[in-house]
Amino acid sequence: MNAGISARLITTPIYYANGPPHIGHLYSTVLADAFHRYQRLLGRKSILTTGTDEHGSKIQKKAMDTQQDPRVYVNHISSQYRALFEECQIDFQDFIRTTDSSHLETVQQTWSKMSENGFISKKQHSGWYCLPDEAFVPEDQTELVNGNMRTSKESGHPLEWTEEDNYTFSVCQFQETIHKWLKDNRIVKPHLFMGSLDSLFSSPIPDLSLSRPTSRVSWGIPVPQDPTQTIYVWFDALLNYLTMGQKHNIWPADVHVVGKDILKFHAIYFPAFLLANDLALPKRIFCHSHWTVDHKKMSKSLNNVVDPRQAMSITGPEGLRYYLLRQGVPGYDNNFDEDKLVHYFNQELADTLGNLLSRCTGAKLNPEQIRKPVNQELLDLALLSPLARKIVESQERLPNQVTECFEEFNFYQGITAIMDLLRATNTFVHEEQPWKMKDNPSRRDLVIHLSLESLRIAGILLQPIIPGISSNLLNKLNVTNRLWSGVTETGKEPVPLKMDGAVLVQKIK
Missing domain, CATH: 3.40.50.620 (HUPs)
Incomplete structure (x- = not known):
């Protein structure tokens, strides 16, 4: 060998x-x-x-x-x-x-x-x-x-x-x-x-x-x-x-x-x-370490062994993958909790990730159905907003931060950092209200395309965690370079979005 x-x-x-x-x-x-x-x-x-x-x-x-x-x-x-x-x-x-x-x-x-x-x-x-x-x-x-x-x-x-x-x-x-x-x-x-x-x-x-x-x-x-x-x-x-x-x-x-x-x-x-x-x-x-149920070791005698297929029937395979890597801290025993399984799926995958994509690719906010590169013009506008500036800084910092986490199998920390960026981006969209900016297209472009850049970066970095969902997201954004090195390649020309009206993650009722 x-x-x-x-x-x-x-x-x-x-x-x-x-x-x-x-x-x-x-x-x-x-x-x-x-x-x-x-x-x-x-x-x-x-x-x-x-x-x-x-x-x-x-x-x-x-x-x-x-x-x-x-x-x-x-x-x-x-x-x-x-x-x-x-x-x-x-x-x-x-x-x-x-x-x-x-x-x-x-x-x-x-x-x-x-x-x-x-x-x-x-x-x-x-x-x-x-x-x-x-x-x-x-x-x-x-x-x-x-x-x-x-x-x-x-x-x-x-x-x-x-x-x-x-x-x-x-x-x-x-x-x-x-x-x-x-x-x-x-x-x-x-x-x-x-x-x-x-x-x-x-x-x-x-x-x-x-x-x-x-x-x-x-x-x-x-x-x-x-x-x-x-x-x-x-x-x-x-x-x-x-x-x-x-x-x-x-x-x-x-x-x-x-x-x-x-x-x-x-x-x-x-x-x-x-x-x-x-x-x-x-x-x-x-x-x-191990997974516990109600903070007790799983055992047949206690009838508390978690069947993965039962958990998958709630969130699907990728929802379960996400939960295990999001909740699991390798050095310590982790407690399996169905309520948290549903919470992470709804709050982070469906709302934080899925809803942000739906908003920023909808015909109302993005009538041209394109994804523009975050060029100097948009960056100059971003400097006028403390939150936008924070998002740009986070986008620049995130790839190295997630790399450090993933190298050491600390996937839960990397996921947290990705979700922090997406939450900040959601807050930015909510505060800016781009749907009211018909008379200020430059400002609307800043909000939409800075948000799409957060989604592009998150989509690439989440591929080891939720490969199918990430692939669908990157398909929608028409991202071709999906390698880790592609995170920093913002492109120079606008890219048309793929015409796919499917919901990225369907919320569990």
């Missing part, structure tokens, strides 16, 4: 196919998609991958409980993820499934190389095993509940003492290298998540069990030359990135987008696997 100088590999986690997608899965994917779209608008080649993790004991049990063949079961679940992502305009170039034959080949080749190099050995492994997490949990990460039940401190799931023969991998031999790499390069963003990792590096990291007896877990990739063992599902799953990198000839990944509950696997175990194979480490791991 090449070094990926001219291309970027952006990945989502691959989602465990033991149930349908929920709002947290979609949030991870929309975050990665927005960053991927932003990269492409910068003129860079970007590859976005996503997919489903389809092996392991939980899926084996689910298939058994529903009296289905495991492959039939995962086919059904995987298709739900793919359909949701397509409906939400996720611009993925590849959708990997860990049951793909190409991935099986990558996993077994990687295993064989690590085994030949002496990094994997078979021995009796004993410890506290968590079936829901499909992992052994170190003693110091367990606790007794009600005096007699051992549970995982991290997940709260029950544990059982297990002794079995399997293959193990010594993580601690790479521990110092990985910790230094994480700290020196500030790999994990936001940096506040490094605290949880630092505590794990404070003592030797235990050996990682890399296989399970086939008698207990048969649904998975067999260990090469040992049919009595099945490869550990996390080893299998993490190597999906390598499968995708090899396929697209890009490595290392530019960024892995992950939830905070799986940060350890991506920041410790996966780098250890790569080091054991003499492969370059990822450039960035972007970690986000």
Whole structure:
């Protein structure tokens, strides 16, 4: 694989196919998609991958409980993820499934190389095993509940003492290298998540069990030359990135987008696997927090898991995309609220954005049906109005401001800045009342075309967030250069508006 100088590999986690997608899965994917779209608008080649993790004991049990063949079961679940992502305009170039034959080949080749190099050995492994997490949990990460039940401190799931023969991998031999790499390069963003990792590096990291007896877990990739063992599902799953990198000839990944509950696997175990194979480490791991409902963690037992399709039935896919990126603060847990979902859709997309476009492109205010460049003549007029001057300054400042936000995945801050400009522009139109300026066409031109310039800039900058709505807006304004660099290209000649009377965003009643 090449070094990926001219291309970027952006990945989502691959989602465990033991149930349908929920709002947290979609949030991870929309975050990665927005960053991927932003990269492409910068003129860079970007590859976005996503997919489903389809092996392991939980899926084996689910298939058994529903009296289905495991492959039939995962086919059904995987298709739900793919359909949701397509409906939400996720611009993925590849959708990997860990049951793909190409991935099986990558996993077994990687295993064989690590085994030949002496990094994997078979021995009796004993410890506290968590079936829901499909992992052994170190003693110091367990606790007794009600005096007699051992549970995982991290997940709260029950544990059982297990002794079995399997293959193990010594993580601690790479521990110092990985910790230094994480700290020196500030790999994990936001940096506040490094605290949880630092505590794990404070003592030797235990050996990682890399296989399970086939008698207990048969649904998975067999260990090469040992049919009595099945490869550990996390080893299998993490190597999906390598499968995708090899396929697209890009490595290392530019960024892995992950939830905070799986940060350890991506920041410790996966780098250890790569080091054991003499492969370059990822450039960035972007970690986000969880979504809650009524400030409580989503869980099936509480019956509060948010179905994305239910939310989409209210606002449509783009309304949900907008809400997740507008409301979601990656470093902190976010509370899902249907009232806010509707509020942002109506107040910001329908009113602030949609109504401004309708006003400024209507035949009454814009009888010529054109968009004029903001030339020096209009700028001279703008200096006479404090609010117009403020809007011009904001238009000039906004592209760099949004770029800084999007580079760090702070889409919520970028959206806020865009909406601040549009709100100021709406206020300007309301105060100037251009519909009363029949006898002052120069002043009316200032109001209309300065407002259309705000809409043009907003339309370009919002493309990673709401691609469909942005496209319709830019179509109406007849904007041809939609790249990020096009934000500062105001043009020199008037441009005719497209004759499209459709409402940009229909308000929810």
